Amino acid sequence: MHIHPVERRWAWIASALVVVMAALIVYTAVAMGVHPPSNVETIDSTRLHLTPEFAEDNLGVRREKDGRVVARLVMTRYMFHPQEITLPAGTPIVVRAASGDVVHGLHVPGTNVATQVVPGYVSEVHTTISFDAVSKIGVRNADGSVTVGLFCDEYCGPGHQSMWGRVKVTPP
Amino acid sequence: MSAAAVRPDVEGASARRLALSHMWVAFALFAVGTVLGLYQLLEREGLVATSAPRYYQSVTLHGVIQAFVLTTFFIVGFGYYVTATSLKRPVLWRGLAWLGFWTMLAGTVMAALSIASGRSTVLYTFYPPMIAHWSFYAGAALLLVGSLAWTVITIAMTVRWKKANPGLPVPLPQFGMTANAILWLWTLVGVVAEVVFQLLPVSLGISQTVDVGLARSLFAWTLHPIVYFWLIPAYVTLYTIVPKAAGGYLFSDEMGRIVFVMLLVFSLPIGLHHVFVDPQVAAGWKLVHAFGTFLVALPTLLTGFTIAASLETAGRLRGGRGLFGWIGKLAWNNPVVLGGIFALLLLLPGGFGGLINASYAMDSMVHNTAWMPAHFHLIFGGAVVIVYFATAYALWPKLTGHSLHSSSLAVTQLWLWFLGILALTVPWHYLGILWMPRRTAYTPYDPGIVERWKPWGDLMIVGGVMLILSALLFVANLWLTHRSRAAERETNMAYADTVDPVLAVPRLLNGFTLWNWLLLVLMAIAWSYPIGQFFVLHVHEALPWGGH
Numbered sequence: 137m138h139i140h141p142v143e144r145r146w147a148w149i150a151s152a153l154v155v156v157m158a159a160l161i162v163y164t165a166v167a168m169g170v171h172p173p174s175n176v177e178t179i180d181s182t183r184l185h186l187t188p189e190f191a192e193d194n195l196g197v198r199r200e201k202d203g204r205v206v207a208r209l210v211m212t213r214y215m216f217h218p219q220e221i222t223l224p225a226g227t228p229i230v231v232r233a234a235s236g237d238v239v240h241g242l243h244v245p246g247t248n249v250a251t252q253v254v255p256g257y258v259s260e261v262h263t264t265i266s267f268d269a270v271s272k273i274g275v276r277n278a279d280g281s282v283t284v285g286l287f288c289d290e291y292c293g294p295g296h297q298s299m300w301g302r303v304k305v306t307p308p
Numbered sequence: 309m310s311a312a313a314v315r316p317d318v319e320g321a322s323a324r325r326l327a328l329s330h331m332w333v334a335f336a337l338f339a340v341g342t343v344l345g346l347y348q349l350l351e352r353e354g355l356v357a358t359s360a361p362r363y364y365q366s367v368t369l370h371g372v373i374q375a376f377v378l379t380t381f382f383i384v385g386f387g388y389y390v391t392a393t394s395l396k397r398p399v400l401w402r403g404l405a406w407l408g409f410w411t412m413l414a415g416t417v418m419a420a421l422s423i424a425s426g427r428s429t430v431l432y433t434f435y436p437p438m439i440a441h442w443s444f445y446a447g448a449a450l451l452l453v454g455s456l457a458w459t460v461i462t463i464a465m466t467v468r469w470k471k472a473n474p475g476l477p478v479p480l481p482q483f484g485m486t487a488n489a490i491l492w493l494w495t496l497v498g499v500v501a502e503v504v505f506q507l508l509p510v511s512l513g514i515s516q517t518v519d520v521g522l523a524r525s526l527f528a529w530t531l532h533p534i535v536y537f538w539l540i541p542a543y544v545t546l547y548t549i550v551p552k553a554a555g556g557y558l559f560s561d562e563m564g565r566i567v568f569v570m571l572l573v574f575s576l577p578i579g580l581h582h583v584f585v586d587p588q589v590a591a592g593w594k595l596v597h598a599f600g601t602f603l604v605a606l607p608t609l610l611t612g613f614t615i616a617a618s619l620e621t622a623g624r625l626r627g628g629r630g631l632f633g634w635i636g637k638l639a640w641n642n643p644v645v646l647g648g649i650f651a652l653l654l655l656l657p658g659g660f661g662g663l664i665n666a667s668y669a670m671d672s673m674v675h676n677t678a679w680m681p682a683h684f685h686l687i688f689g690g691a692v693v694i695v696y697f698a699t700a701y702a703l704w705p706k707l708t709g710h711s712l713h714s715s716s717l718a719v720t721q722l723w724l725w726f727l728g729i730l731a732l733t734v735p736w737h738y739l740g741i742l743w744m745p746r747r748t749a750y751t752p753y754d755p756g757i758v759e760r761w762k763p764w765g766d767l768m769i770v771g772g773v774m775l776i777l778s779a780l781l782f783v784a785n786l787w788l789t790h791r792s793r794a795a796e797r798e799t800n801m802a803y804a805d806t807v808d809p810v811l812a813v814p815r816l817l818n819g820f821t822l823w824n825w826l827l828l829v830l831m832a833i834a835w836s837y838p839i840g841q842f843f844v845l846h847v848h849e850a851l852p853w854g855g856h
Contacts, residue, residue, distance in 0.1 A: 146609075150606055150609035151606060154603060161599070161667055171591040171594075171669060172591065172669055173585055174594060176589070176841075176845075178846055180848040181848060237437075238438050243675075243677075248673065252585055254587055254588055283754070289676035289745035290676060291364065291435065292438070293438065294364055296364070297749045297750055
């Protein structure tokens, strides 16, 4: 068996490259707590409206007793409930979403809010919105806030393209 | 040896007929799929009548054709030919091979009719609890089951050859094809389990609900290695056909073997990166699969080096001097070589994008945006399909016995494809960075949002038109070659020689027994919990919804 010395050297360089990249990912995950949304929390999607959390009058944005801002959304073919939410920039926010039917995707441009919304599970994303980031891509309103889209980004049926809403981001 | 001398027809006419039949199905439907792609671009930009149901129906058919039909038929057809010519033996169990072909074709027709009926608009990625008509799943299953004939024949022929030639290295092209046959068997386990135990029973009304989390894990099992099932035959061409066409030598046979083994072992236990932002899989498991995903970049980094070095041997033999002088001396007017060069060039940005997608948390920034289809059109539609073209150009004269209708037309076709892919995917990636969601029939959003996307979407159409022209030129050239009367002088297949002759290789690089055992362990570690959890969690199954 003969591997050319130049090729051997390249194999070491390539391996080092791969290990460094993988190590960086593991480091940011473990040391800095950067993880994708993964809360493994089950719910009965056929009875969402009967649960205290996802009943209609509990949807939208609330400041909880412990000070956290929580946005709750239900997604069904082809609607967001509620269709428009207002979120403060620069504040830690928890987004919790559940599907009433098929698999949807929840996606707020300019933020890390991107999660599949799978029937039978609650999706939870933690975010702090950067006003600069959404300003670059959003539409500025007269009151100084910025509006970005709220998209379903997973094919959910023939009306999928019409499943969208708005997120109004207020400056910090 | 002159063409008039004895031509030992060792691979037999049967391998050629099998290869031609499979590849014609692949390329004819590929052309249809390309037309659908252009329709989708025009529909989304509002240049033809908008119709969401028709758009998603088209996306379903386009995806099924390009990802399942083009690939599987091409790979099986190419596989039979490589096996017969590299082992210098006729195809074993030809009846089984043809049974496989007709099963695959029947499945393809069934699935296509099902999609055409409009009752199976669930896209090629299925996504339960959306449920198609049962004929869609049955058709897909037949397509997959038919390809099993090829895996059995390929593996059996390698085993028999090794018994007859103890201690000799299995020829590299066949080593790669055997790796691919084994990879395909492992790959199919996930999707077959999903179709047989979940989707077919629900679509037939036998079960009333579906466990969506389980279905998504099973599909993710298949979703990554299937990409390598498409890629390995392209690597077989790059390692064993392109260097010879270029007039050079393969730089290293052993590195090729190491790469094929790595592709088999690393590409399987990493599929959870397709569900990085799914709520039903815990972060730790995603991180484990993210780590493995980086490992699978290694064989591609090694391949890039070895193929570039092989091309360099050719460039220098043709008189190239200096650090870069050999590049200009390459046979740029030879379609087989040009396809190989373009593939290497497209693998670079494609692989770079792939590393971003693989990056666990960074994936959230691009997940399900236009970036994703841009990525796989660049790396699959670009790098892999362009090697399928090069392979066809190398093989058609040998399969039909007629010399290639027009080499210059082939070169034009490849340039059109290469530039068309860039014109299509560069703006498409950028649309992803502008946060455009993927797979929407049109964009009925606030004008402030849509305005930003519009010019880039228009640019993509330029790429789409170039690609469709290229696809039609490709099929026309193959057709005219097939119908030509100009006899090809050299119809025997010879693969690239290596810089150093390969007399013996370590046993580990001449077979797959140990690697299969290793895979069994790795798959058990990677998947037993991510699949098993759905049997211990208190799961609420979902009701089925029509795809229309």
